Amino acid sequence: MPEKYKKDSQYAKFSAYGFLKNLRLFEPFLILFLLERNLSFTLIGMLYAYREIMTNVLEVPTGIMADAWGRRRSMVLSFLAYIISFLVFYNALAYWLLMVGMTFFAFGEAFRGGTHKAMIFEYLRIKGWQDQKVDYYGHTRSWSQNGSAVSALISAGIVFVSGRYDVVFLISALPYIINLFLMLSYPQELDGEVHNNGSVKEGFTVIWQRFKSTSRVSGALRATTNVCIYDGFYNAIKDFLQPVIKSLALASPLLVFLHEKQRSAVLVGIIYCGIYLMSSRASRGSGPFAARYATLTRPLNLTMLLGFGLGVLCGLAYLAGYNLAATVFFAGIFVIQNLRSPMSVTYVSDTVPREVLATSLSVRSLVTALYTAVMAFVVGVLADHIGLGLALVILSFSLVALTPLYALKTGKTALPMVDTAS
Numbered sequence: 256m257p258e259k260y261k262k263d264s265q266y267a268k269f270s271a272y273g274f275l276k277n278l279r280l281f282e283p284f285l286i287l288f289l290l291e292r293n294l295s296f297t298l299i300g301m302l303y304a305y306r307e308i309m310t311n312v313l314e315v316p317t318g319i320m321a322d323a324w325g326r327r328r329s330m331v332l333s334f335l336a337y338i339i340s341f342l343v344f345y346n347a348l349a350y351w352l353l354m355v356g357m358t359f360f361a362f363g364e365a366f367r368g369g370t371h372k373a374m375i376f377e378y379l380r381i382k383g384w385q386d387q388k389v390d391y392y393g394h395t396r397s398w399s400q401n402g403s404a405v406s407a408l409i410s411a412g413i414v415f416v417s418g419r420y421d422v423v424f425l426i427s428a429l430p431y432i433i434n435l436f437l438m439l440s441y442p443q444e445l446d447g448e449v450h451n452n453g454s455v456k457e458g459f460t461v462i463w464q465r466f467k468s469t470s471r472v473s474g475a476l477r478a479t480t481n482v483c484i485y486d487g488f489y490n491a492i493k494d495f496l497q498p499v500i501k502s503l504a505l506a507s508p509l510l511v512f513l514h515e516k517q518r519s520a521v522l523v524g525i526i527y528c529g530i531y532l533m534s535s536r537a538s539r540g541s542g543p544f545a546a547r548y549a550t551l552t553r554p555l556n557l558t559m560l561l562g563f564g565l566g567v568l569c570g571l572a573y574l575a576g577y578n579l580a581a582t583v584f585f586a587g588i589f590v591i592q593n594l595r596s597p598m599s600v601t602y603v604s605d606t607v608p609r610e611v612l613a614t615s616l617s618v619r620s621l622v623t624a625l626y627t628a629v630m631a632f633v634v635g636v637l638a639d640h641i642g643l644g645l646a647l648v649i650l651s652f653s654l655v656a657l658t659p660l661y662a663l664k665t666g667k668t669a670l671p672m673v674d675t676a677s
Contacts, residue, residue, distance in 0.1 A: 260384040260391050265442070269375055272437060273399035278430035280410035280423040281344070282403075283527045286497045287519065288420035289353070296643070298350070300635015303491070306357040306364075307628035311621050313365035325446040326370045327438055333366035334435040341431070344424040369620050372600055374445040381444060390542030393597035400535035400593060404528045411524020415517050479622055480661040482599040485559045487626025488654060489592045491634060492566065495643060496585045500526055503578040530586045534593040541597040551602050552663040555595065560658060562591040566651030574644030581644075 260266075281288065289299050320329055340359035347353045375392060379385050410423045504510060504518040513521065548554050569584035630650060637646035 260379070260382065260387050265378055266391075266395065268437060268441065269378075269395040270398035272371065272434060273395055274402035274405075275430040275434040275437065277399045277402035278406045278409075278427065279403075280406050280413065280427045281341070281420075282494070283407050283410055283497065283523045284414060284420045284423060284520075286494045287501060287523075290498070291420060292348075292350075292353070294350070296635045296638035298635075300632045300638075302353060302357060303494075303631035303635070304628040305354060306361050307490075307624040307631065309358055309361035310364045311624040311628065313361060317365040320366075326374050327441050327443075327446055329366045329370050330438045331435055333363045333370070334431050334438065336360070336362035336366065337431050338428045338435075341424045341428045345421050364620075364624075374441065377445050387542075388601040389545050389597045392600055393538045393541040396593070396597060397535040397538040400531045400538055404531035404535065407527030407531060408524050411520045411527075414520040415524075418514070418516055477661060478602065478663065479619060481555060481559065481663050482602060483619060483622040483626055484654065484661055485562055485592070485595060486599070486623040487630055488563065488566070488650075489588060490623065490627040491630035492647060492650070493585075493589065493592075495634065495638075495647070496526075496582065497523065498643065499573055499578055499581050499585060502573075503582060506578060526582060526586075530589045533586065533590050537590045537594040538597060541594050544594060545598050545601075551598050555598055555602065556662050558591050558595040558598075559662075560655065562588050562595075563651050563654045563658075565591070567648055567655070570644045570647030570649075570651060572644075573647065574642065 286299060289302070294302070317329060336359050340356045340363060343352060343356035343359060347356055372392070375395065376385075376388065379388060379391060384391060409426075413423055413426065414420060500522050501519045504522040505515065507518070507522070510518040510521060545551060545554055565584045565587040569581050569588070572578075572581035572584060634643075634646045634650055637649060
């Protein structure tokens, strides 16, 4: 039996990072904030698409920087970019300022994408715990979902008391400042193999050559598509839960004594908190769930199809006016994302050399960003013309119909599983 990983001080730091990183107080109210700025769903979709395209453009260069200059430095730059974006959003009264805020947010996402995961996997390699990636990453990721649950309650309280959505951006900067200093406490060994012998250009050249070699892995294109397509779907539609909850709040006879924004704040806080607590349990259960299967291909295919199916049901329920049912189906999409994520990250990480792991994971983020940009724009345009419910049905059903293009083939690029259940 391999040695069970220990919940040491670095495990605590990884968990604290995830908890603080997900104290994005603005997230449960982002679309409501944008709708309050009189933006149409099309303009919102364009804003989301712009953010993802910018992230897409920056992903590979920043991933290479993480491998060439050190992962900790890249994470510090990420948090600085996030903090600036929050301050811009707080003061944004025009569309172009929202674009500026999204630009800095994209810088933050790009510097962070894949980098912290690579640090976790580097630590597991050093400790000899590589066989427990799904379980370890699932447990540390669960703290991210705990952070999201706490964030939902705090942000709901802020909106309830202040009656304003913009304040949550300002307060969101505080946990990111703390996380910046936490990152400085990480051991230097987690920077991985830093190429500082010779010029920076030579360092980039060495890593780029290694990166090109990883792209020739058999079945890599199908594997990348399978892993990224659901992430893109989730990222594109997850915030559209907010208008669904608002419709539910306005129709509820239990909260008629509150103002409209207070009613939305109460339900958003309660529902998002519940969703993230369930997501935390799903993330923790990812290792034992994956251990039921001989390889990761079947659970990745299964969860992908189930998530798309819930998207269809969510759209149909919202179209029929069953807002509570639509909310429940939406919650299922969140849970599946967090059950699936540790498996998909492990699937990618086990196919590339560790020296370019941050680069490879950033490429995964790049492809996800591309899918997110396209889907967010499509949903936004469709929602303005035919309604949000039908937009969700069309997108989700199309992804189900195209499944043969990106379903993983059993026995090809399949990874053996180790029983990680505790």
